[in-house]
Every structure is written in C-alpha cells, then in structure tokens.
Amino acid sequence: MERMEGPDDAELSRARAGDAEAFRRLVERHARGVFRLAFRMLGNEQDAEDVVQETFLKAWSRLHQFEARSSFGAWLRRIAANCAYDTLRRRKRTPLAAGPWTDDEGGEIDPLQELPSPTPSADRELWGAQLRARLGAALHALSPLERAAFTLRHLEERPIAEIARALGCDDNNAKQSVFRAVRKLRRALSPAFPVTP
Amino acid sequence: MNHPNDDALLVAMWDEPGADAERAHLAGCATCRERVAALRAVLDAAGEDVPERGPDYGAQVWARLAPQLPARPVPVPAPPRRLVSFHRFASFGALAASLLAAFLIGRHTAPLPPPVPVVETQVRERVLLVAVGDHLERSRVLLVEWMNEAEGGAPHGAEELLRTNRLYRASAERGGDADVADVLLELERTLLEIARAPEFGPAERAELQARIERRGTLFKVRVLGEQVRQRQARPAVEAPVQES
Ligand SMILES: [Zn+2]
Numbered sequence A: 001m002e003r004m005e006g007p008d009d010a011e012l013s014r015a016r017a018g019d020a021e022a023f024r025r026l027v028e029r030h031a032r033g034v035f036r037l038a039f040r041m042l043g044n045e046q047d048a049e050d051v052v053q054e055t056f057l058k059a060w061s062r063l064h065q066f067e068a069r070s071s072f073g074a075w076l077r078r079i080a081a082n083c084a085y086d087t088l089r090r091r092k093r094t095p096l097a098a099g100p101w102t103d104d105e106g107g108e109i110d111p112l113q114e115l116p117s118p119t120p121s122a123d124r125e126l127w128g129a130q131l132r133a134r135l136g137a138a139l140h141a142l143s144p145l146e147r148a149a150f151t152l153r154h155l156e157e158r159p160i161a162e163i164a165r166a167l168g169c170d171d172n173n174a175k176q177s178v179f180r181a182v183r184k185l186r187r188a189l190s191p192a193f194p195v196t197p
Numbered sequence B: 001m002n003h004p005n006d007d008a009l010l011v012a013m014w015d016e017p018g019a020d021a022e023r024a025h026l027a028g029c030a031t032c033r034e035r036v037a038a039l040r041a042v043l044d045a046a047g048e049d050v051p052e053r054g055p056d057y058g059a060q061v062w063a064r065l066a067p068q069l070p071a072r073p074v075p076v077p078a079p080p081r082r083l084v085s086f087h088r089f090a091s092f093g094a095l096a097a098s099l100l101a102a103f104l105i106g107r108h109t110a111p112l113p114p115p116v117p118v119v120e121t122q123v124r125e126r127v128l129l130v131a132v133g134d135h136l137e138r139s140r141v142l143l144v145e146w147m148n149e150a151e152g153g154a155p156h157g158a159e160e161l162l163r164t165n166r167l168y169r170a171s172a173e174r175g176g177d178a179d180v181a182d183v184l185l186e187l188e189r190t191l192l193e194i195a196r197a198p199e200f201g202p203a204e205r206a207e208l209q210a211r212i213e214r215r216g217t218l219f220k221v222r223v224l225g226e227q228v229r230q231r232q233a234r235p236a237v238e239a240p241v242q243e244s
Helices: A005-016 A020-042 A045-061 A072-090 A122-141 A144-155 A160-167 A171-189 B006-013 B020-028 B030-046 B057-068 B090-104 B118-147 B158-174 B178-195 B202-215 B217-233
Strands: none
Touching: A005 A020, A005 A072, A020 A045, A020 A072, A020 A144, A020 B057, A045 A072, A045 B057, A045 B178, A045 B202, A072 A144, A072 A160, A122 A171, A122 B030, A144 A160, A144 A171, A144 B030, A160 A171, A171 B006, A171 B030, B006 B020, B006 B030, B020 B030, B057 B178, B118 B158, B118 B178, B118 B202, B118 B217, B158 B178, B178 B202, B178 B217, B202 B217
C-alpha cells in the first residue's frame, strides 16, 4: 500500500462526515494495495476480491474509530489482514504431499541440476512451473496464522508488532509463526533451495 | 565460528531491533551471507504471481462497493421513529445503544446510566435481547430459504429486516463493539444484496449465493444468535432481582 499520509487527510475528514465521494477517492487510491495483500494471503483471486469489498465496507462503517496515529493505509491494511485471516481460518487446509521433481516425461529430476542454467529453456520453464506449484501447495498447507504472519512480514514487510496487532496475537507468537512458515516452505522446496546448517 | 541459526538470520534480515549481533556477524561471514541469499530466494519466490490489476481497478471496486455502503453512522443519532419494534425502546434510546453492546459480549458489568433503577434496567435489557435474538433468527431463516432457491424475487420481509438491522448495527457501533457490529454489517450487506436480487438473472443470483456462502454470513449470524440466546438464558447475577 502506498505511503500516503498527507494526501489522505482531506478525504478522511470529509468521509467521516458522511461524504461518500471523498471515500470513493480513498477507495480508488488504496484498492490495488489491499488487493495485493489479500491475494498474497489467500492465493485466490475470488477470495481476494471478497476481502477487498469487505475491507472497504468495514473501513467505511468504522471511520470514526480511525486514529491518526497510523496512516490510513496502515489502518486499512490491518482491517484487510484481519478479513483475510478470517477467510483463511474458515478454509479447509490441504495437507502437503510433495513427490519428487519430474521432467515432462514424468522422470525424476534433480532440481539443483536444472537451476544453474542461465538461459531460458523448456526445462527451466518446467522447473519454474514446478517450483510455483510446490510453493502454492506449501503455502496452502500452512496454518492460517503462519500464512498470515508470513505474508505480512516477508511480502508486505510489516514489523512484527503491527502483525501481532492485526492478527490478535502476541509478538512472540507472530514471530514464531513466521519462523515455522519459512521452515515449512524451505522443506517443501528443498532440494531446489537447500537448507544450510 | 558460531553461525546464527536460520531463525536468527531471518530476524537479522528484518529491519527490527534485537538482531545487532547477527547483523554484525553477517558483515564478516560470507557463508551466512550466502545462507541469507538462499533464504531470500525462497521468500521472493513466494511473493511472485500476484495477478495484475489495471489503473481503473479502484473504480471497479467502488462500482461494486457503492450500492452496499450503509449510511455513515452519525455520532449521536436520535432513535428513528418509524419502527414499531423500536418504539418500545424510544424512552431509553440512548441507553439501548450501550446495553446492546454490553450484552452481546457478556459485559454485563459495564457501567450503566445511574438514574435507571437496576431492576428496570434488567427488564429493558431482556426486552432488547429478545428483540435482537428474534431479529437474528428471522434473518437466519430468511437467508437459509433464499440460499436454497434458484429463482424468485426478493424474499418477503427482507426490507424490514434491513431497516431493523441498521438500528442494531448503529447501536453496536456506538457501543464500541466491533465484533457484533461486524456481524451485523455483514448481515446488512447481505440483506441489501438479497433485497436487490429481483434485478438479477439466474446466473447472477447463483453467483451471489456462492459469494454469500464463501463469506460465511450464515455461520456468523448463527453464532451470534447462539450467543444472544445464551445471554438470555443466563440469570441476572449482578444484583438481586425483586419480583414485584
Ligand atoms: Zn556465519
């Protein structure tokens, strides 16, 4: 989400007084950032679009609770993270079942051998596709808290304290969840990304 | 040399306090810098593939959002006079607001306006609780029926439930109870969508049903209704109630 603390202020005070037009400008300014966060947490466009709608709906009805201590963008992000976290918790998780890496004929390959080739090739594309598929499956298998905390820390680069507030847990819990998420992702992706001591 | 473990390396990568030793170690250790690079590769891979949204995306979001926006809650609203069900509470409209919030989350001990005698307050609280419970149950039944029908116009009573819901939501918001307000907001949005459903073709209707399903609206309404019923069933323990 763009850091736009100053430019939001005028719209904010008008929107709080019930000016929907001012709120429209805020929505237009922040919608893409909210979508990106929601998609990263959920990995699914439809769910992410639902979260975008829910986030702005809640923001509108809670505008009077917004305190200027944080930026409007950070406040929205907190609402969005919370909505997406709720969606994650309602979802059924798929247990992770990672088989060997294969080439296009189904033969087993060593992903490390495929990786170093700097030139784009069919093999390399296949490798990339498998990497994405594995990553998607691994993300899907994380617990809701692990996935939410991981997304907010590593993809949205939010500080741990803010993540803990958004997800309603304490700092240590948020941090440990990120650690666990990273460990699980690395395990799912090894040996393409070998784990070092 | 003692190399930090992966967790410590992660903290060092974050721009957070408490990892000075690890950061210093990284500056002098090529092995660990490689480990950080490998970690980063995993993390970067996880952040790829967000579908592109064009510059008019915000306008699209607004187009979907605008019809669902409830009127902004005004700081100190007068209780609306149109609703029969709310007339009974008109004499304590302001009180009702704080009571609803206090009740639904079980904060029975929340401070109440002093001039109202305890017994009278409890009676009013119960009346209000019953009204809210009734509203949630009627909404739930209407939603279940509508979700199971492939066609047909707006269900009977949706408009009235919508109006009642607005009152309760505004009460919960004024009482500062975000959890209850959220469920009522969700319900209001859904009732609004359903009330507009006659304009929808079968495909749009099916899409809306799927969306409501995904949002878990029914589940949330049922849980809140259950909480209200439990409150109703619980005897008032804070003060001895003298039956007159
Ligand atoms: Zn080292």
